Amino acid sequence: MTETKIINHWIDGGFQPSASDRFGNIYNPATGAVIAKLPMGGAVDLETAVKSARHAFHSWSTTSITKRAQLMFKFKELLELHRDELVDIISLEHGKVIPDAAGSLQRGIEVVEFACGIPHLLKGEFSEQVGTGVDCYSMRQPIGVCAGVTPFNFPAMVPMWMFPIAIVCGNCFILKPSEKDPSCSVKLAELLKEAGLPDGVMNVVHGDKEMVDAILEHPDIATFSFVGSTPVAEYVYNKASSSGKRVQALGGAKNHAVVMPDADLEQTANAIIGAAYGSAGERCMAISAVIAVDSIAEPLKEILVRKMGALKIGPGNDPSNDMGPLITKEHKKKVMNYIQDGVSAGAELVIDGREHPITNGGEGFFLGPSLFDRVSPDMKIYLEEIFGPVLVMLRAKDFQQALDLVNNNRFGNGVAVFTSNGSIAREFTNKVQIGMVGVNVAIPVPLAFYSFGGWKDSIYGSSNIYGMDGVRFFTKLKTVTTRWPDLNQSSAVDLSMPTVE
Numbered sequence: 297m298t299e300t301k302i303i304n305h306w307i308d309g310g311f312q313p314s315a316s317d318r319f320g321n322i323y324n325p326a327t328g329a330v331i332a333k334l335p336m337g338g339a340v341d342l343e344t345a346v347k348s349a350r351h352a353f354h355s356w357s358t359t360s361i362t363k364r365a366q367l368m369f370k371f372k373e374l375l376e377l378h379r380d381e382l383v384d385i386i387s388l389e390h391g392k393v394i395p396d397a398a399g400s401l402q403r404g405i406e407v408v409e410f411a412c413g414i415p416h417l418l419k420g421e422f423s424e425q426v427g428t429g430v431d432c433y434s435m436r437q438p439i440g441v442c443a444g445v446t447p448f449n450f451p452a453m454v455p456m457w458m459f460p461i462a463i464v465c466g467n468c469f470i471l472k473p474s475e476k477d478p479s480c481s482v483k484l485a486e487l488l489k490e491a492g493l494p495d496g497v498m499n500v501v502h503g504d505k506e507m508v509d510a511i512l513e514h515p516d517i518a519t520f521s522f523v524g525s526t527p528v529a530e531y532v533y534n535k536a537s538s539s540g541k542r543v544q545a546l547g548g549a550k551n552h553a554v555v556m557p558d559a560d561l562e563q564t565a566n567a568i569i570g571a572a573y574g575s576a577g578e579r580c581m582a583i584s585a586v587i588a589v590d591s592i593a594e595p596l597k598e599i600l601v602r603k604m605g606a607l608k609i610g611p612g613n614d615p616s617n618d619m620g621p622l623i624t625k626e627h628k629k630k631v632m633n634y635i636q637d638g639v640s641a642g643a644e645l646v647i648d649g650r651e652h653p654i655t656n657g658g659e660g661f662f663l664g665p666s667l668f669d670r671v672s673p674d675m676k677i678y679l680e681e682i683f684g685p686v687l688v689m690l691r692a693k694d695f696q697q698a699l700d701l702v703n704n705n706r707f708g709n710g711v712a713v714f715t716s717n718g719s720i721a722r723e724f725t726n727k728v729q730i731g732m733v734g735v736n737v738a739i740p741v742p743l744a745f746y747s748f749g750g751w752k753d754s755i756y757g758s759s760n761i762y763g764m765d766g767v768r769f770f771t772k773l774k775t776v777t778t779r780w781p782d783l784n785q786s787s788a789v790d791l792s793m794p795t796v797e
Contacts, residue, residue, distance in 0.1 A: 301332040303478055305341055305502055306485040308348035309495025315340040320475050320504070325391035325621040326611035326660045334475055337503040339510040342470070345499040346516050349441045349468035352496030357438045357466040361415045364464045370491040371460070372408045375401075378487060382480060386451055387612035389477035391620040391661070394612060396575050403741065404456030407762050410744035411460035417767050418465070427795075430779045436771035438466030439542070443511045444521040445532070446481070448474035448623050449578040449683075455481050457748065458521045458544075461766040463488075463497060470499045470517065472507055476623055512536050519770065521761065522546065523580070525681070526707070526753050533756035544769060545756040546580070546749060548681040549709030553583045553738060554698045554724070557592045559714035563736070565599040567714070568687070571738035573607060573665045576622050577631075577685040581710045581732075581739045585671075585678060586689045587698045593691050597646065597669055600687075604647055604665050609654050621661040622684060628661045631684030635666055638677040638688070644669040649685055673701060681707070695720060703729045708751030712738050731755065 303322065304311040314335030322332040335341075356364075375382070379401065386397040422433040444458040451473060459469040473481035478500070485500045501507060511517060512535045520536040521544040522529060529547030536543045553568050571583035588596050612620040622628045632650055639645050645668055649655060652664020663685060671678050671688040678688055692698035702711055712734035713724045721735045731750035734740030742748055742763070749760030759769045 300330065303332050303334050303482060303502065305335065305337060305345070306482050306498075306500040307341075307345045308499070309489055312341075312344065314502070316503075322389060322477070322479075323624065324388060324660075325623055326613075326662075328625065328660050331388070332479070334478055334502050336475070336506065337501050338506045341501055341503070342507060342510045342514060345470050345501050346441060346514055348496035349470055349499055350516055352494055353438075353440060353468045356468060356494060356497050359466070361418060361464075361466070364466065365412050365415050367492050368408060368412045368460060368464050371488055371493075372405060372412065374487045374491055375405050375408065378483070382452060382483060384613070385480045385483060386477070387620070389479055390448065390451060390612075390623060392575055392612050393617050393620050394615055396620075397612065400450050400453045400575075404450075404453035406744040407456050408460045410762065411464045414461065414464045414767060417764065418771070426777075427779075429782075430777060432775065432777045434773060434775045436465070436767070437774055439770060439772050440467060440518040441470065441516055442467045442519040442521070442770060443470040443472070443517045445472045445508055445511065445524070446474060446522075447524045447580075448476040449575065449580070451477045451480040452484065454523050455484060457523075457762045457766075459498060461762060462519075462770045463493070465767065465770040467519075467770055468497045468499075470501060470511070472501050472503065472511060475502060475504055478502055508532070509535070512541075513539055515539070517541065519543070520545075521769075523761070524548075529756050537757075542759070542769060543757045544759045544761055546761060547754050547756065548683075548707060549580045549582075549750065549754050550585055550678070550681055550705055550707040551581060551583050551710040552585045552587055552702045552705070552712070554587045554692075554702065554711070554713045555589060555592050555596055556695065556713065556715035556717065556720060557590050558716045559592065559736075560716065561592070561596060561599055564714040565596065565603055567712075567736075567738035568600065569603045569607070571712075572687040573604070573619050573685050576619050576663070578623060578683055579739075581741055582683075583712065583738050584682060584687060586687060587692050587701055588689060589692050589695060589698050593669075593689070597667075597689065600667060601646060604667060607665060609652065609662060609664060611660070619665070619685065622663055623661065625661050627684070628663050631663060631682055631686060634677055634680070634682045634684070634686060638668050638671070638675065638686075641672075641675045641677070643671045643675060643677060643688070673704070679706075695724075699724065699727060703727075706753045709754035710734070710740055710750065712736070712740060731760075
């Protein structure tokens with residue numbers, strides 16, 4: 297028998313074994329087989345990584361911004377060269393089908409492209425002669441050792457929302473990827489080294505809550521970036537803030553699609569199916585609630601049912617499949633419990649994913665797609681984030697009632713409206729209380745030169761991720777006021793508040 301692979305920490309430019317004797321299993325979700333072991337590190341391992349990052353920061357922060365950007369160009373080139381390998385790693389450990397894994401990788405590469413242009417964004421401002429003989433200018437400087445904790449559902453994209461911007465801005469970074477699919481993050485660190493990144497600038501540590509708490513509490517870590525569920529986002533925001541860190545904390549979602557009677561039903565149904573069941577619903581931007589307005593509900597449901605029946609479900613490495621498994625056996629059970637909650641609450645279960653042949657096929661963590669209709673706003677399946685292939689449908693008598701449903705929901709991550717009426721679309725985008733809005737776009741994830749983030753319980757703190765918000769987050773603003781005295785200037789002491797003249 298072959299020995300099970302151990303995925304060690306990546307610290308100071310190489311693999312390092314953990315000081316911990318606790319290990320977790322990495323599964324192939326399509327088969328249920330254990331494919332690797334992962335050390336559950338803690339404060340001792342983190343201290344090694346922080347020491348390496350702190351040492352590297354002294355030289356990296358003074359490296360020219362041009363060289364830092366050139367290195368990121370090289371990293372982008374390597375990402376594209378190793379695209380197929382990275383996609384296979386994502387699909388193996390997460391279960392995503394290959395096209396979905398490739399798409400998520402590409403969205404991460406787009407942030408790397410954005411990071412290549414950061415020298416332009418780090419330019420400060422300059423004002424000459426703000427007072428007699430006085431000039432004023434500003435600059436953005438790196439903040440120090442930064443850290444990020446990322447979720448299992450996007451093992452390439454979400455880490456690349458964080459570390460490329462932090463690194464080009466002159467910081468060092470410690471990444472704690474999900475303990476469910478860590479290999480992609482380690483591979484990204486290896487490619488950064490191949491691109492020429494100095495040892496210690498990028499470190500990857502593994503673990504569970506013990507490691508997260510160690511990061512939150514460490515006094516030498518200046519920033520903390522997080523994407524995950526709302527309860528954990530609230531927890532890390534409060535704990536990191538209390539220890540003096542800057543925090544980006546993005547939480548959960550219950551994203552709605554409002555379908556107006558004038559929407560193109562075929563196109564709308566295609567978009568909703570892709571957004572609801574892509575990645576088996578394990579997306580923070582998944583459409584998980586449809587609000588059908590007026591007479592559109594029945595014809596929309598008929599089309600959704602037809603298209604759901606055509607979905608092919610199976611291992612992610614089969615290019616003919618549309619949807620893969622859930623991440624773990626425990627998560628599959630959790631999602632199935634939500635389906636039962638919906639039935640018990642009186643919602644109409646139109647399609648029961650628990651009855652799909654693949655759900656009880658014996659191998660892997662597969663669950664067929666489910667669809668509920670006539671869901672009410674007080675039901676658990678509507679109020680909570682299920683994070684699985686479950687779509688719920690509500691009915692609204694008019695536009696205003698649909699808008700009120702969206703605005704009254706505690707989450708505010710993403711929303712889409714499907715309509716051919718420009719005035720409806722404009723009113724919706726102006727009045728909806730959601731951070732990311734799509735008009736006939738089901739998954740309105742902003743491109744890298746904007747920023748990603750929701751409202752309400754979908755975010756804690758004021759900073760979105762990537763884009764210009766990312767540049768501001770990973771730098772400190774310094775403003776300098778200068779005066780060069782000449783021989784004719786008075787040298788008398790003046791205790792009054794200085795003013796411009």
